[in-house]
């Protein structure tokens with residue numbers, strides 16, 4: 554199992570989540586963050602700090618957000634790790 558970043562993170566990048574992740578498994582592209590399922594240890598620390606509730610335990614991902622399970626797994630490994638908080642885009646958060 555893993556945790557999954559879903560659509561609510563899009564253009565937010567508040568990045569509170571990366572500060573609490575003990576294994577630095579968040580990766581970023583230009584618009585949002587993704588969790589590498591091979592690195593996530595399912596600690597759950599990132600869920601309560603996300604201001605837009607974008608992160609779910611894999612089994613709890615809502616039906617209309619299921620595509621993000623595969624998208625996180627596909628995208629995260631090829632993207633750079635983000636392990637320090639950045640200025641948010643400010644569009645949504």
Ligand code: SF4
Nearest residue numbers: 562566567568570603
């Ligand atoms: S805290 Fe939530 S919205 Fe912000 S970057 Fe992390 S997953 Fe995305």
Ligand code: SF4
Nearest residue numbers: 574593594596597599
């Ligand atoms: S559940 Fe834990 S290990 Fe997985 S992404 Fe969140 S903070 Fe990192």
